[in-house]
C-alpha cells in the first residue's frame with residue numbers, strides 16, 4: 001500500500017471500505033469535536049453507515065468524481081482529507097477535512113491539503129480548488145488561508161444544520177496562483 005510521509009510519525013494513505021471498523025472507532029473519537037461543524041461524523045454512526053460512507057467515496061473514486069485519504073499518527077487513524085467533489089470537465093474540485101482531537105495542532109491537515117491541491121493542479125490539470133466552511137469555523141478557515149486559498153464570497157444562510165441556517169464561506173485557489 002502506498003503512503004505519503006507527513007513527518008512526525010504521520011502518514012497519509014487511501015481510506016477504503018475494508019477499513020470501516022477502524023474508521024468507525026476513529027469517528028467515535030472525533031464525533032464530539034467534528035459534529036458541531038459538519039455532518040461528517042453523524043453520517044457514520046455504526047459499522048454499516050461507516051462502510052457506506054467509505055463505499056460512497058470508493059464509488060466516487062472509481063468514477064473520478066472524488067477521493068478520500070486517511071491520516072494515521074503513530075499507526076492510529078486520526079483524521080483525513082478528501083475531494084468532496086472532483087470535476088475534470090469544469091476543472092473544479094472541492095477539498096474537505098477533519099481531525100479527531102489527538103491529531104490537531106500539528107499542521108497535519110495543512111500539509112495533507114497542500115498535497116491534494118498540488119496533485120489536482122500538477123497531475124490532473126484542474127484549474128480551481130474550493131474550500132467551503134462556516135465563518136465561525138476559524139480552525140477551518142485558518143487551514144484554507146495557510147494552504148494559500150483566498151476568501152472569495154460568503155453565501156448567506158446556505159447551510160442548514162441541526163435546525164439552524166449558517167452562512168458558508170467560499171475559499172479558492174487557481175492553478176496559476178499555485179506555487
Ligand SMILES: CC(C)(COP(=O)(O)OP(=O)(O)OC[C@H]1O[C@@H](n2cnc3c(N)ncnc32)[C@H](O)[C@@H]1OP(=O)(O)O)[C@@H](O)C(=O)NCCC(=O)NCCS
Nearest residue numbers: 034037097098099104105106107108109110132133139140
Ligand atoms: C479543521 C481542522 C481539521 C483543523 O485542525 P488543525 O489542527 O487546526 O489544522 P492543522 O492540522 O493544519 O494544524 C494547524 C495547527 O497546528 C499548528 N502547527 C504546528 N506545526 C505546524 C506546521 N508544521 N505547519 C502548520 N501548522 C502547524 C498551527 O499553528 C495550527 O495551530 P493553531 O491553529 O493553534 O495556530 C479541525 O479543527 C477539525 O477537525 N474541525 C472539525 C471538522 C471541520 O471543521 N472540518 C472542516 C470543515 S470545512
